[in-house]
Amino acid sequence: MIYPSISIVGDGNVAKVMGHHISKSDLKLVSICSRNSNKSNKLASLWNCKQEKIESISGDLVLVCVSDDNVIEVIEKIKKDRSIAYCSGSINLDDIDHKNCGVLYPLQTFSGSEQDLMKKFPLLIESKNENTKDLLFDIGKKLSEKVIYINSEERKHIHLSAIFINNFSNHMVHLGQDYGKKNNLPPDVFNDLIRETFNNLLSQSAFKAQTGPARRRDKKTIALHHDLLPDDLKKIYLTITSSIDKTYN
Amino acid sequence: MIYPSISIVGDGNVAKVMGHHISKSDLKLVSICSRNSNKSNKLASLWNCKQEKIESISGDLVLVCVSDDNVIEVIEKIKKDRSIAYCSGSINLDDIDHKNCGVLYPLQTFSGSEQDLMKKFPLLIESKNENTKDLLFDIGKKLSEKVIYINSEERKHIHLSAIFINNFSNHMVHLGQDYGKKNNLPPDVFNDLIRETFNNLLSQSAFKAQTGPARRRDKKTIALHHDLLPDDLKKIYLTITSSIDKTYN
Numbered sequence: 001m002i003y004p005s006i007s008i009v010g011d012g013n014v015a016k017v018m019g020h021h022i023s024k025s026d027l028k029l030v031s032i033c034s035r036n037s038n039k040s041n042k043l044a045s046l047w048n049c050k051q052e053k054i055e056s057i058s059g060d061l062v063l064v065c066v067s068d069d070n071v072i073e074v075i076e077k078i079k080k081d082r083s084i085a086y087c088s089g090s091i092n093l094d095d096i097d098h099k100n101c102g103v104l105y106p107l108q109t110f111s112g113s114e115q116d117l118m119k120k121f122p123l124l125i126e127s128k129n130e131n132t133k134d135l136l137f138d139i140g141k142k143l144s145e146k147v148i149y150i151n152s153e154e155r156k157h158i159h160l161s162a163i164f165i166n167n168f169s170n171h172m173v174h175l176g177q178d179y180g181k182k183n184n185l186p187p188d189v190f191n192d193l194i195r196e197t198f199n200n201l202l203s204q205s206a207f208k209a210q211t212g213p214a215r216r217r218d219k220k221t222i223a224l225h226h227d228l229l230p231d232d233l234k235k236i237y238l239t240i241t242s243s244i245d246k247t248y249n
Numbered sequence: 250m251i252y253p254s255i256s257i258v259g260d261g262n263v264a265k266v267m268g269h270h271i272s273k274s275d276l277k278l279v280s281i282c283s284r285n286s287n288k289s290n291k292l293a294s295l296w297n298c299k300q301e302k303i304e305s306i307s308g309d310l311v312l313v314c315v316s317d318d319n320v321i322e323v324i325e326k327i328k329k330d331r332s333i334a335y336c337s338g339s340i341n342l343d344d345i346d347h348k349n350c351g352v353l354y355p356l357q358t359f360s361g362s363e364q365d366l367m368k369k370f371p372l373l374i375e376s377k378n379e380n381t382k383d384l385l386f387d388i389g390k391k392l393s394e395k396v397i398y399i400n401s402e403e404r405k406h407i408h409l410s411a412i413f414i415n416n417f418s419n420h421m422v423h424l425g426q427d428y429g430k431k432n433n434l435p436p437d438v439f440n441d442l443i444r445e446t447f448n449n450l451l452s453q454s455a456f457k458a459q460t461g462p463a464r465r466r467d468k469k470t471i472a473l474h475h476d477l478l479p480d481d482l483k484k485i486y487l488t489i490t491s492s493i494d495k496t497y498n
Contacts, residue, residue, distance in 0.1 A: 013460065067465055067467055068462065068467050068469060068470045069467050069468065069469045069470070090462075090470045090473055090474075107438065107439075107441070107442060108441070108442065108445065109442065109445055109446060109449065109458075109460050110460060111449055111453070111457065111458045111459070111460050120441055121441050121442075121445075122438055122441065146441075148438075154432075154434065156473075156477070157428070157429065157432040157434055157477075158429070158434055158438060160428060160474050160477060160478070161425040161426070161428050161429040161432075161434060161439065162425065162439065162442055163425070163461055163462070163474070163486075164421050164422070164424045164425030164428065164486075165421065165422050165425035165426070165439050165442055165443060165446070166442055166446045166460070166461070167459065167460060167461030167462075167463060167464070167493070168418075168421040168424075168425075168489050169417075169418035169419070169421040169422050169446060170418070170446060170449075170450070170455050170458055170459055170460075171455070171459060171463075171489055171492065171493050171496075172413050172414065172417040172418040172421055173413070173414050173418050173450055173455035174454070174455035174456050174459065174496070175413045175417075175492070176410040176411065176412070176413030176414035176417075176455075177410070177414070177454060177455055177456070178456070179406070179409060179410050179413065180406065180407070180410040183403075183406040183410075185403065185406055185407055185410065189356065189371055189397075189407060190356075190410065190411065190414050191451060192356070192357070192369055192370045192371065192395075193356060193357065193358065193370075193411055193414055193415055194414060194447055194450050194451060195447065195451060196357065196358055196370070197358060197414070197415045197418060197419060197447065198443055198444065198446065198447030198448075200358065200360055200419075201419070201422055201443050202440060202443060202444060204360070205423070205426060206419050206420070206422035206423035206425075206426055207423050207426070207427070208360065209358075209360045209419055210360070210416065210419055210420060210423065211262065211358050211359060211360050211415070211416060211419075212412055212415070212416030213317065213339075213412070213416075214412075214416060214420075215416070216316055218316055218317050218318050219318065220317060220318045221317045221318070221339045224339055224405075225339075225409050225412070228405070228406075228409060229409070232492070232495070235488065236488060236489070236492055237412075237413075239484065239485060239488050240417050240420055240485070243420065243424070243481070243485055244416070244420050246481070247420075247423070
């Protein structure tokens with residue numbers, strides 16, 4: 001089959017990973033468009049494609065990889081005869097006024113170090129019409145082994161679940177590492193614990209894997225920790241401890 | 250060298266893992282003591298040792314694997330001529346009135362599925378005297394490749410860091426999985442995200458690995474999520490989102 005030419009809009013982490021994978025595949029990446037010409041210049045030479053302005057973007061399919069807050073206004077600037085797909089978890093497809101629009105949402109965390117893992121991640125697809133749907137499935141299969149059709153309502157919930165599962169758990173690790181750093185602990189001492197925390201989660205539910213003073217209701221330990229922590233961490237500690245307590249006790 | 254005979258007090262996850270590893274090593278596990286005779290009966294036959302009462306416990310070294318809240322009262326019941334080590338992260342060694350007491354604290358999460366991984370985890374040791382210290386190092390090296398001397402002050406901070414790194418991150422994953430379940434999402438859809446979240450943390454700091462709407466200050470997405478969530482999750486979402494925002498913006 002003949003694949004459409006693709007243009008990418010955006011220069012953030014999602015744009016970089018999508019562009020990287022498309023340019024390494026046998027799909028045809030023709031252009032990049034971003035507000036920051038330094039960044040798009042760099043990406044254009046990396047992917048061996050041209051830079052374009054949003055109003056005259058030339059790819060048959062335009063992949064909109066900008067932050068959720070900017071998706072709608074960016075799509076409004078694109079010519080109506082293009083096919084479009086955006087990569088956002090939270091934007092409802094009904095809110096987009098463009099008949100050939102769909103979604104290509106990679107359920108992944110893009111923090112810059114995992115460019116070669118995309119094939120293993122679910123790619124969630126939605127579309128306003130059958131043609132664009134077929135097109136997105138064909139392209140999706142070039143990028144991921146797990147291409148699934150998910151509607152806007154489900155995608156919104158998946159995105160919100162993923163924020164707890166990835167963003168918030170990551171921030172908890174940061175708070176622990178930061179507290180350790182401020183108390184002069186060796187940073188490497190936690191590596192095995194991090195590895196095991198997540199290994200556990202691949203073999204059992206987080207509900208079952210939970211341990212610690214909040215689950216055991218070790219009141220003395222919780223009181224000791226409350227005294228040790230600075231005010232900002234105290235509030236977080238108590239909020240989460242109370243949530244764990246409510247879950248188990 | 251001649252290793253001392255060992256008795257274990259407790260029947261929880263830590264007791265089970267310590268007992269399992271000691272009974273599989275060439276150390277001599279002679280007895281178990283716990284308040285629940287059904288449980289200690291089962292463990293005694295699993296480890297091929299006898300059951301004893303706390304007041305007449307016979308091991309040269311008594312390993313106290315009870316919850317933090319009970320460590321001190323348990324140690325008070327043990328004969329003064331025994332050597333003792335407790336496995337708690339938060340109890341200060343100065344608070345223990347026993348001259349041959351030390352600490353053997355495994356920095357690990359014991360949720361039941363990882364019994365064979367102990368050798369890879371740090372085992373943190375502290376002691377009131379040199380003899381017990383040598384003893385604990387000798388025994389520790391039979392159980393773990395990483396035996397480190399850490400004082401009570403440092404151990405207390407390590408324990409508190411570990412609560413954020415393991416307990417709290419795990420609970421975030423639970424909240425995400427639970428929200429997904431209540432919204433009928435396929436549970437497996439998040440497995441790759443969980444794996445990658447923690448793979449990232451082994452190659453970079455959590456500070457660098459952070460992604461998501463809170464870090465990007467995607468205000469529209471945050472407002473949408475706020476509307477979607479039930480009240481208990483709303484509070485947690487806003488607390489952590491504000492902490493991430495404070496960290497980066």
